[in-house]
Amino acid sequence: MDNTTPILIMMGLALAFTLLVTAVTFILGPKNPYAKKLAPYECGIETIDPPRKRFPIKYLVNGMLFIVFDIEAASLLPLAVLMRRLGVTGLLELVTFVAILLIAFLYVWRKGAFTWD
Amino acid sequence: MNIGFEIVHFVVNLLFFILLISTNAVIMVYAERKVMAYMQDRIGPKHYGPFGLLQSTYDVMKLLLKEIVRSRDTDNSVFIVAPMIFFAPVLTAFVMLPFSPFVTQSALATGLILYVALSSLDVIGVFMAGWGSNNKYALIGGLRSTAQMISYELPLLLALMGPVMLTSFVSHGGVGSISFTDITHAQLAPSWRWFVLLQPLGLMIYYICGLAETNRAPFDLPEAESELVAGYLTEYSGMRWAMFFLGEYGNMLIVSAVATVLFLGGWSGPGADLAFWHRTVTANPGGIFSVADIIFNVIALFWFLVKVYILQFIFIWVRSTLPRLRADQLMQFAWLILIPFTLANILITAALLLAVPQPYTLWVTGIVNFVLLAFFIGFISRAIGASPKGELPPWVKMRQQNLARQAAISAVATPRLAKPESEPEMARR
Numbered sequence: 001m002d003n004t005t006p007i008l009i010m011m012g013l014a015l016a017f018t019l020l021v022t023a024v025t026f027i028l029g030p031k032n033p034y035a036k037k038l039a040p041y042e043c044g045i046e047t048i049d050p051p052r053k054r055f056p057i058k059y060l061v062n063g064m065l066f067i068v069f070d071i072e073a074a075s076l077l078p079l080a081v082l083m084r085r086l087g088v089t090g091l092l093e094l095v096t097f098v099a100i101l102l103i104a105f106l107y108v109w110r111k112g113a114f115t116w117d
Numbered sequence: 118m119n120i121g122f123e124i125v126h127f128v129v130n131l132l133f134f135i136l137l138i139s140t141n142a143v144i145m146v147y148a149e150r151k152v153m154a155y156m157q158d159r160i161g162p163k164h165y166g167p168f169g170l171l172q173s174t175y176d177v178m179k180l181l182l183k184e185i186v187r188s189r190d191t192d193n194s195v196f197i198v199a200p201m202i203f204f205a206p207v208l209t210a211f212v213m214l215p216f217s218p219f220v221t222q223s224a225l226a227t228g229l230i231l232y233v234a235l236s237s238l239d240v241i242g243v244f245m246a247g248w249g250s251n252n253k254y255a256l257i258g259g260l261r262s263t264a265q266m267i268s269y270e271l272p273l274l275l276a277l278m279g280p281v282m283l284t285s286f287v288s289h290g291g292v293g294s295i296s297f298t299d300i301t302h303a304q305l306a307p308s309w310r311w312f313v314l315l316q317p318l319g320l321m322i323y324y325i326c327g328l329a330e331t332n333r334a335p336f337d338l339p340e341a342e343s344e345l346v347a348g349y350l351t352e353y354s355g356m357r358w359a360m361f362f363l364g365e366y367g368n369m370l371i372v373s374a375v376a377t378v379l380f381l382g383g384w385s386g387p388g389a390d391l392a393f394w395h396r397t398v399t400a401n402p403g404g405i406f407s408v409a410d411i412i413f414n415v416i417a418l419f420w421f422l423v424k425v426y427i428l429q430f431i432f433i434w435v436r437s438t439l440p441r442l443r444a445d446q447l448m449q450f451a452w453l454i455l456i457p458f459t460l461a462n463i464l465i466t467a468a469l470l471l472a473v474p475q476p477y478t479l480w481v482t483g484i485v486n487f488v489l490l491a492f493f494i495g496f497i498s499r500a501i502g503a504s505p506k507g508e509l510p511p512w513v514k515m516r517q518q519n520l521a522r523q524a525a526i527s528a529v530a531t532p533r534l535a536k537p538e539s540e541p542e543m544a545r546r
Contacts, residue, residue, distance in 0.1 A: 014208035018201040025356040051253040066267040081293040
């Protein structure tokens with residue numbers, strides 16, 4: 001058996017387990033719905049307006065920064081694996097890469113992306 | 118590699134994983150309640166079973182028998198799928214962890230990347246839960262949690278670069294590895310060098326990020342009861358809620374296990390040593406095991422689980438010690454402290470490994486990293502206001518100043534307001 005088959009089997013088992021557990025509670029649990037119980041939780045009062053409103057732009061900025069830095073981390077991984085092979089050249093590449101990213105990082109920092117009010 | 122061995126290997130591992138996953142949550146819930154109780158001068162659960170040992174089993178039974186409530190405003194498909202998306206990757210991530218040479222379901226060559234990928238799937242589950250609930254608390258909790266988890270994923274991934282880099286320097290070919298099995302072996306042969314001795318800062322940052330990734334205190338803002346009810350879990354009940362809960366405990370186990378593999382030498386320990394490694398791993402990985410090998414595997418498994426449960430104990434310890442962070446502190450800690458420190462760690466480690474001549478390379482790297490760790494701890498304690506020199510923390514000083522000021526004010530104010538000294542209470546009685 002190669003190394004990927006157990007992972008696929010485990011994924012299948014995990015999904016099957018979640019489905020099974022949900023099914024078991026559907027069978028065993030009581031079913032007693034009424035209007036008050038099915039209302040969305042709002043500390044006991046009626047929901048006034050729909051919850052999906054505007055959310056702070058900070059979350060969006062965070063998400064965009066995450067994508068940039070995640071790609072960075074993904075491209076650092078092969079460099080780290082081959083660090084000894086690449087030697088000084090690899091180190092210079094690493095420094096250049098991080099320096100370019102740091103410029104962007106400092107820019108968004110000065111722009112106030114990390115200050116929350 | 119005969120087919121009978123393969124089947125035995127697969128079945129034994131599967132049984133082990135099922136046993137571990139199903140008992141871990143139960144054990145950890147009990148341990149958490151008991152340990153936190155004793156830390157807070159309480160007794161904790163004690164009614165069901167000896168020392169309350171059956172308490173969490175009863176809890177699980179209760180959750181299974183609960184009604185599944187779905188509020189009328191939910192986005193049905195998103196709401197129903199969210200717990201499954203959260204829970205399934207947690208179970209899957211166990212597969213490539215080497216618990217012992219034999220108990221390794223899959224020695225995947227890209228285990229580290231698969232682990233990171235699976236751990237980021239959790240974010241999607243959390244956000245789906247927040248969005249699908251169609252509830253204000255849930256949405257805010259989901260957004261917060263997403264922002265937190267993606268912010269802390271970066272330093273987590275960057276902190277793992279250190280051990281990966283070290284594998285390329287300790288291996289003979291000069292090429293590192295991101296396979297969990299290879300990383301364990303790199304810490305074992307030709308001599309013991311657990312990467313915690315070479316990368317203590319990496320372990321520290323990884324563990325902090327692990328706390329944030331699993332939404333544990335002090336990073337449990339998404340579930341901050343006092344402000345958000347239960348965050349993205351608000352609308353969930355019964356076994357759907359329990360899936361998030363079990364997923365969280367599974368995540369804790371995985372974070373601890375990965376920290377063990379990458380930094381604490383995996384299954385190595387007294388008894389599970391180099392001779393063992395040569396006989397079982399290098400010599401004949403697919404052969405039929407003798408009794409001695411089975412005993413060795415049990416010892417290896419024991420050491421792995423000991424390390425994992427020590428790390429999980431620290432999870433509980435931290436929870437009962439530290440107060441919850443504020444949202445802005447949380448984000449700034451990830452972006453302005455952890456990420457610069459991890460980047461500096463990577464650059465310094467790489468430069469040292471390349472620059473220092475051979476016999477001293479690892480020594481110098483380790484010592485410099487310990488200095489960096491000391492600097493990091495000093496930096497954090499200054500940032501959060503704890504003072505190392507026996508001085509009082511600033512907030513305590515501020516409180517004392519306030520009290521002194523109030524005392525001064527009341528000292529000026531009392532002569533006019535207080536009762537005359539001539540009729541004290543004792544005298545009236």
